[in-house]
Amino acid sequence: MAAVNRPFRERVVERVARAVAGDRLDQLQQRLEDLEAEVQECRQLNVRLAEVTDLVEQLLLPMAARDEEQIAAAVEKYSRTM
Amino acid sequence: MADQVPPRVTAVDDAGVHLAPGEDTVVDVLFDGRRIWSFWTVRDTVDGVAAWPPMLRKYLTGTAEVSVVEHLTGTVAYDGEVTLGSGGGRIAVVDAQGRPLGLDKSNRIVTTFDTRDPEHTKPLLDSTEQLLDALREAGVDAFPAYGTLLGAVREQDFIGHDSDVDLGYVSRETHPLDVVRESFRLQRFLKERGYAVDRYSAAAFKVDVVEADGTVRGLDVFGGFFLDGRLYLMGEIGTPFELDWIFPLGTCTLAGRTLPAPARPEKLLEATYGPGWQVPDPAFHFETPRTTNRRLNGWFRGMRVFRNEWDARYSGRARGRVPGGGPSRLAQFVREQEEHIDLLVDVGAGQGGDALWFARDGVPTMTLDYAHGASSGVRRVAEQEGLDLDTSWVNLHELRSVLAQGSRIALRQGHVVLMANHLVDSTDPRGLRALVRLARMSLAGRGTPGRLYLELDVLGPGEHYRPSGRRDIVRPKDLGRVEAALTSGGAVIVHSTETEVRRGSGKPERPVARLVAEWQR
Numbered sequence: 001m002a003a004v005n006r007p008f009r010e011r012v013v014e015r016v017a018r019a020v021a022g023d024r025l026d027q028l029q030q031r032l033e034d035l036e037a038e039v040q041e042c043r044q045l046n047v048r049l050a051e052v053t054d055l056v057e058q059l060l061l062p063m064a065a066r067d068e069e070q071i072a073a074a075v076e077k078y079s080r081t082m
Numbered sequence: 083m084a085d086q087v088p089p090r091v092t093a094v095d096d097a098g099v100h101l102a103p104g105e106d107t108v109v110d111v112l113f114d115g116r117r118i119w120s121f122w123t124v125r126d127t128v129d130g131v132a133a134w135p136p137m138l139r140k141y142l143t144g145t146a147e148v149s150v151v152e153h154l155t156g157t158v159a160y161d162g163e164v165t166l167g168s169g170g171g172r173i174a175v176v177d178a179q180g181r182p183l184g185l186d187k188s189n190r191i192v193t194t195f196d197t198r199d200p201e202h203t204k205p206l207l208d209s210t211e212q213l214l215d216a217l218r219e220a221g222v223d224a225f226p227a228y229g230t231l232l233g234a235v236r237e238q239d240f241i242g243h244d245s246d247v248d249l250g251y252v253s254r255e256t257h258p259l260d261v262v263r264e265s266f267r268l269q270r271f272l273k274e275r276g277y278a279v280d281r282y283s284a285a286a287f288k289v290d291v292v293e294a295d296g297t298v299r300g301l302d303v304f305g306g307f308f309l310d311g312r313l314y315l316m317g318e319i320g321t322p323f324e325l326d327w328i329f330p331l332g333t334c335t336l337a338g339r340t341l342p343a344p345a346r347p348e349k350l351l352e353a354t355y356g357p358g359w360q361v362p363d364p365a366f367h368f369e370t371p372r373t374t375n376r377r378l379n380g381w382f383r384g385m386r387v388f389r390n391e392w393d394a395r396y397s398g399r400a401r402g403r404v405p406g407g408g409p410s411r412l413a414q415f416v417r418e419q420e421e422h423i424d425l426l427v428d429v430g431a432g433q434g435g436d437a438l439w440f441a442r443d444g445v446p447t448m449t450l451d452y453a454h455g456a457s458s459g460v461r462r463v464a465e466q467e468g469l470d471l472d473t474s475w476v477n478l479h480e481l482r483s484v485l486a487q488g489s490r491i492a493l494r495q496g497h498v499v500l501m502a503n504h505l506v507d508s509t510d511p512r513g514l515r516a517l518v519r520l521a522r523m524s525l526a527g528r529g530t531p532g533r534l535y536l537e538l539d540v541l542g543p544g545e546h547y548r549p550s551g552r553r554d555i556v557r558p559k560d561l562g563r564v565e566a567a568l569t570s571g572g573a574v575i576v577h578s579t580e581t582e583v584r585r586g587s588g589k590p591e592r593p594v595a596r597l598v599a600e601w602q603r
Contacts, residue, residue, distance in 0.1 A: 036376070043258075043380025047284045050262035051482035072493050079474060079486045081273040 089123045091150045091160035096142070096167065098133040099150060099160070108153045108365050113146040117196060118175055119185040120153060120243060120364035135189040141175045143167030153364060186245045187229075187366050196242030200337070203240060206299060207339050209291035210247050213277075213301055214342065217251060220271040222264070223331050224251040225342040227304055227315070228354060234334040235347045236360060243364035246302065250315055252328045252344075253307040258381040261285055261307045266482070268303075280454055281480070284382040286316040313353065316382060320374030321353040385479040387510055388555045389452060396433065396456040404459040405435030412503045412537045413439060415596065420533075424496025427524065429517060430505030434460035434473060441471040450487060452477040478509055478516035488523025498524055500534040506564055507538040508556050514564065518571035526572060526601040534573070536597040538564065540580065561595050573599035 018025050055078065062074035089109055090102040099111065099121075106124035110117045121132045134142060143166060150160040166173065175183050175191075182197040195203070210226070217224040226234055227250030233241040255261045262284040269279045269287060278290040278298075285305035290298050306315030313323035327346040334343035344350045351359040355366065409417075413436040416426070423445045428437045431449035434457035441447040441464060449457050449472070457473040464471035476487045491498060500521050506514055525532025539558035541547060547558050565575050577598035582591055 040376065040380045043377070044384065046259045046381050047262055047384070048481055050259045050266065050284065051480065052485070053259075054263055054266045055482045055485050075486060075489050075493065079483070079490050081270040082475060082480070082483050082486065 088152055088155070088157040089150070089159045092130075094148050094150070094160060094162070094164045096134075098131045100131050101127060103130065108363055109159060110151050110153050110364065112149040112151060113173055113175060115147070115149070116182060117184055117194075117243065117364075119189075120187075122365050125367075126365065135185055137189055137191040138175070138185060141173060141183075144169060144171045144173040146173040153362060184243065186243060187364060190245075192245035194243050194245050195240035203337055205293035205297065206247060207337055209293055209299055209301060210249070210336075210341070211339065213249065213289055213291060213303070216272060216275060216277070217249070217268065217303070220268050222251040222253065222268065223329075223342065224249045224303065225331060225344060226250075226334065226336060227350070228318075230336065231334065231343065231347055232351055232355065232359065234336040234341065234343065235351060236362075238335045239337050241362075246300070248302045248304065250304045250306055252313065252315070253305060255307055256309060258285075258307070258309075261305055262382065265305050278454070281385065283316060283378075283385065286382070313350075314374070314377065317378060318368045318370045318374070319350075319353055320371065320377055323349070323353065385477060387479050387513060388508065389477075391553055391555045392432075392453040392456070392508075396453050400433075401455055402459045402462070403433060404438070404463055405433045407435070409436050409439040410503050410537075412436075412501060412535060412596065416499060416501050416535050417443070419535075419598070420497075420499055422497060423499050425491070425494050425498045427491060427498065427500045429476070429500060429502040429520065430508065431473075432456050434471075436501070436503065437471055437473075438463060438469075441469040442467070446470040448472040448474060448491070450474055450476040476520070478513040478520075481516070484516045484520050485523070488520045491520075491524035492527075497530055498528065498532050500524060500532070502534065502536050504538060504556055506536055507540075507559050511563075511567075514559075514567050515571075518567055518573070521573070521599065522571050522601060526603065528601075531600045531602045533576075533601075534568075534599045536564075536595075536599070538595055538597075540564075540593050540595045542593065558592060561597075564595075565597065568597070568599040572603075573601055576600045 021028070058078050059071070059074050062070040087104055089104050089107055091099055092102055093100040101123050104123060106122050108120055108122050111119045111121070119135065119138060123132070126132050145163060145165045148160065148162060148164040149158060151158050177183055177193070181193055183191050184194040184197065186192050186194060214224050225231065226248065228248040229241050229244040230248045233239055233244060253261045253264055255264055265285050265287070269281065272279050272289060279287050280290070280300070281287045282302075286303065288300040288302050290300050292298055304316040306313060306319070308323070308325060311322055312320055313328070314320045327349040328344045330345060331342045332345050332347070333340050334347060335341070417440075425448060426437070426440045426445050427448045427450060428434070429450045431437050431451050432453070434449045437447045437449045437457070438460045447470065449460070451457060452475065454475070460471070461473045474487060476483045478484060502517060505517065509517070521534040525534065539556060540561040541558045549557055561580070565578065568575060575597060578595065580593050580595045583594050
């Protein structure tokens, strides 16, 4: 039953909130959506940074050796084990 | 439970199972005595009808003795001969080899455990132990998770209406970034040992294990970690949890085998299925809180853009197929424009028909695609014919794969040409930027200008494209935006034409653009 009532209750809550806050309610809702989007953008950096870190880790040692064959082999191996 | 009124089924017909109003309870639908489908009598009905799931509909022609049975009590709510569809013969819900199929909790049509006998589950148990050992060797202590753990703890066996094996591990890392790095490392470890690994997200993947009879079985591995007193486990869990409910691992029994388990498996099962986890529910649906979904999405997901759709397109009968029909118009155009090519890279090559055409013409060729196995037919032919054709993997939504393949191509000497036939219109803006990055890495800074050849469906003036559904994955793009992405990546557009062509499969006419982008420095 709760699931059936929720939309009605939500509508009432929104009507009361709108009566009190007016346009401010829309602004706050928009701000909330913006903030959620910004939080998600930050979270998504994790994978990007992990990917770069992983690649650098795997290729740094062969690069430091300045051995072209080793570098090519490391790139080859990295590509084949993804 | 004792006071509950059993469900009352009023009819079974082509629309589905019709029920009189009553309490919500889970029922099994049996055809000729075999469970096919389960649903909740209120949650899963509309206007008193539980409609046949779309995946089941194609089997529903003929006659069967249909029973609707309350799952927990075994009370029969309906039992009778029913003729569905155009009739004729018995309804047979089986695969091409005649193996019985049923619907799992997600309404996917699968071979559920209740139709498999011990000789079939033994190889699966062997594979499970083998993969658990490999993961332990790789440095994580994995254990059966989700339905597999539920079955082991509740029934010491597989759950009849389940169909696969799920493993989980809890990382000792405490930051999502390090959990992702560890997951990449695990993938590398397994790949080096010959396993095929298909990534679902940055913290979960599927491992294909080849069983003794040659059957390839996918086992899912879900990564987890603790953050601020909460356990997060891909792909549904984010809950307050204690570390000592996981470690040190204990054991559980699955179909006679002793396998590792969380120290307090009941705690994990409660976190997964709620306090009612001990009561069987073959139609269970996860109700993952929005905050957990947002966290798991943000930290780990976003790399499978249209992957399922492309994998489906290249699976089944299409697997291993060598495309016929000759080269694409774009491939022919590339051949006309380029006198000599030291390496032709077809990005988003699919089954690799164009690549095979180039390789047979003596051009060293590489295919890049993210659909696993799409080019297996062409690879087989290339090996038989001794062609210089490399089939490799890239996912435009996995940066590391783009960087690695970009540097691989950059290391190749001579004149390199890239082509991407209807790739740009099959990806999103992030995918387009990744393609430009791949092209720049591959083509910039060479002695001679390197070129990327593209064809894509483009939007008409002022047009806003509405996809017709999830399977409508080639979606026309704004040509100006594509050109801008290329030029901002350092390319010069040296050719841009638009032609009106008729599409197959009843689609209306649609302009197709051909672009050549050149990296001159």
